[in-house]
Amino acid sequence: MEFRILNSGICIENFKASGVRDNSYGLALILSDKICESAGVFTRNKVKSGSLIVTKRRLKNGFQAIIANSGNANACTKSSLQDAIEVSRYLAKRTKIQEDNIAVASTGIIGKPLDLKKIKKLCSLALKSIGSSPRHSELAAKAIMTTDTKPKEFSLEYKGIKIGSIAKGAGMIAPNMATMLAFIVTNAALDRDELQESLNRAVDKSFNMLVIDNDLSTNDMVLLLSNSSFSCDISDFQKALEKVTIELAKLIAKDGEGSTKYIEVEVKGSETREAARRAARAVIASNLVKAAIYGENPNWGRIIAAAGKEVEIPDKFDLFFESKNKRCCIVKNGEEKDASLAREILKEKEIKIILDLKTGEFSATAFGCDLSPEYVKINAEYN
Incomplete structure (x- = not known):
C-alpha cells in the first residue's frame, strides 16, 4: 500500500x-x-x-x-x-x-x-x-x-x-x-x-x-x-x-538560507550503518563541498576529503553525480572519468552525490544545500 x-x-x-x-x-x-x-x-x-x-x-x-x-x-x-x-x-x-x-x-x-x-x-x-x-x-x-x-x-x-x-x-x-x-x-x-x-x-x-x-x-x-x-x-x-x-x-x-541548490549525499557500500551516516554528514557539512556545488564545479576531491575525515576510503571507490534525469560516474574504481556530464548535472537545482565504498552493505543519506554569498549577506544583517 x-x-x-x-x-x-x-x-x-x-x-x-x-x-x-x-x-x-x-x-x-x-x-x-x-x-x-x-x-x-x-x-x-x-x-x-x-x-x-x-x-x-x-x-x-x-x-x-x-x-x-x-x-x-x-x-x-x-x-x-x-x-x-x-x-x-x-x-x-x-x-x-x-x-x-x-x-x-x-x-x-x-x-x-x-x-x-x-x-x-x-x-x-x-x-x-x-x-x-x-x-x-x-x-x-x-x-x-x-x-x-x-x-x-x-x-x-x-x-x-x-x-x-x-x-x-x-x-x-x-x-x-x-x-x-x-x-x-x-x-x-x-x-x-x-x-x-x-x-x-x-x-x-x-x-x-x-x-x-x-x-x-x-x-x-x-x-x-x-x-x-x-x-x-x-x-x-x-x-x-x-x-x-x-x-x-x-x-x-x-529552503536553506541563501541557497541556490538542494543537495543529497548518499554513502553506500559501507561496513556499518554508523560509518555511512558519519561520512554522509561530513560531506553535506563541508563548506568546501557546498561552495563547489554553488560554483557548479565537479571538484570531487573535496567530497572524498570530507568523507575521509570519518571513514577509511578504499582504493576502488565509485563516485556519482545525479540529477532528476541524468547520472554521471565521475570516479570508477578510484580512477577519474570525464567530468563534462558532471558539469551539466551541477547546473540543476537538485543534485545527488553518491559515494559507493564497496566494502559492505550499509547506506545512509544526508540532506543539505549549497553555500552562496547570499548566505553571508543574510546572516551579516540578521538582527
Missing part, C-alpha cells in the same frame, strides 16, 4: 491550528480536542531557551496545545523561563486547557527579552481565528517562519494512520537538529514510550542528517502528539512517520 498524500497540513481530524503575524513577531497555535500522548526531541546545545526547558519538563504530562512564537528565541535572558510559563498561563486562562498540558516553543533572535504584551495580543487574535482547514495549517506554518522563504507542511495517510505536520528552519542547521521547529500530530494509538522510540528513530534518519551551516540552535524542538483515535501496527506507524520527517527535512534543506 502506498502513502496517500493529504492536503491538511497539521489539521488532521480533531486538531485545529491558527497563525498570526505582525511586523516582528509571529504566533502559531495548535490545539487538540483532548490531551495527547506526547513525545519530543530537543536541542543538544547546552544553552537552552526558556520555552524549551518548560516544554521538556511538561512532556510526560502529555500536551493538548502548542503555542509557538517567531521573532524572539526567548533565550539567554534573565526572565526566559518565567516568560515561557507566563505565555502558557495566558493561553490556559483563555481555554479549558491546563497549563501543564501546554507546550511552548520560540524561534528568533537570541538575547532579547520576550515582548509578553505583544505575545498575549497575538495569542488572543490567534484564538479568534482558530480552525481545522488546510488554510489554518498554512497560517500556523507561516507564523513560525523567520528567515524561511516558504511555509513547510506535510501530511499523509497510510493504512488508516494519519499524520500531519508543520515545520520551520532555514539556518543554524546542523546534525543533531538545528534552528528548527517541527510539530507533528497523529491519530495512531500508541503509548508515550512507543511514540518516543518511533520519534527518536525517525529524527535520526531525517533531521539528524540535515545540515545547512553547522550551527546548533538553543531552541530546536520536534514534538509528536497523538490523540490515540486509531489502533495500528507500530511498524506501519514507523514507516509513515519516517516518510513525514524525511519530507520535512528535505523542505528545510531546499
